Amino acid sequence: AQSVAQPEDQVNVAEGNPLTVKCTYSVSGNPYLFWYVQYPNRGLQFLLKYITGDNLVKGSYGFEAEFNKSQTSFHLKKPSALVSDSALYFCAVRDNQGDYKLSFGAGTTVTVRA
Amino acid sequence: DADVTQTPRNRITKTGKRIMLECSQTKGHDRMYWYRQDPGLGLRLIYYSFDVKDINKGEISDGYSVSRQAQAKFSLSLESAIPNQTALYFCATSGGNNEQFFGPGTRLTVL
Numbered sequence: 001a002q003s004v005a006q007p008e009d010q011v012n013v014a015e016g017n018p019l020t021v022k023c024t025y026s027v028s029g030n031p032y033l034f035w036y037v038q039y040p041n042r043g044l045q046f047l048l049k050y051i052t053g054d055n056l057v058k059g060s061y062g063f064e065a066e067f068n069k070s071q072t073s074f075h076l077k078k079p080s081a082l083v084s085d086s087a088l089y090f091c092a093v094r095d096n097q098g099d100y101k102l103s104f105g106a107g108t109t110v111t112v113r114a
Numbered sequence: 115d116a117d118v119t120q121t122p123r124n125r126i127t128k129t130g131k132r133i134m135l136e137c138s139q140t141k142g143h144d145r146m147y148w149y150r151q152d153p154g155l156g157l158r159l160i161y162y163s164f165d166v167k168d169i170n171k172g173e174i175s176d177g178y179s180v181s182r183q184a185q186a187k188f189s190l191s192l193e194s195a196i197p198n199q200t201a202l203y204f205c206a207t208s209g210g211n212n213e214q215f216f217g218p219g220t221r222l223t224v225l
Contacts, residue, residue, distance in 0.1 A: 009154075042218065042219075043204060043219050044157075044204065044206075046214075100145055100162075106156040107154075
């Protein structure tokens with residue numbers, strides 16, 4: 001079985017400060033990891049993914065994430081948050097066994113205050 | 115994402131009614147998925163399909179059925195809607211080892 005935990009329901013930061021959204025996972029075999037963002041009244045938008053290779057992955061809108069195998073984590077980061085980054089963020093995982101099913105975390109609401 | 119469209123975008127229905135949610139994609143992907151989103155629960159997989167002849171149950175398929183009419187079309191049906199099926203429903207597609215692409219969602223309310 002595979003699962004994702006996002007331990008924080010909400011993250012609040014001031015504009016210009018670093019933003020971190022935490023994610024830990026459990027999966028058999030090597031993980032494929034994804035981050036998505038959902039703005040109000042919109043569908044999910046892909047931010048970035050880790051499949052293999054460099055542990056630091058860069059994605060859209062200045063976001064990056066670091067894969068840490070020993071800690072089974074894939075935290076999302078942004079060096080300087082913007083008010084427009086306020087949204088709901090989802091971490092997702094699937095294994096590399098080929099059934100292509102994603103398991104999503106419960107989501108973390110990010111609020112960036114001006 | 116305009117490449118994945120869902121109709122209707124909003125629907126209010128009554129308990130016991132049959133309802134169909136439709137999804138179309140122009141990405142040429144073989145794999146399509148239906149999810150529901152509930153506050154605090156993230157997205158949960160209802161059904162998925164790897165091609166027209168391949169339909170699979172997800173983690174919460176009870177009370178739902180699907181039809182893959184063509185590579186580009188994947189419909190979700192609620193045969194007899196009940197209030198706890200009130201949720202936001204998303205269709206998604208994927209190809210290769212890549213990410214899934216999501217439609218804009220259908221907000222369903224069952225009274």
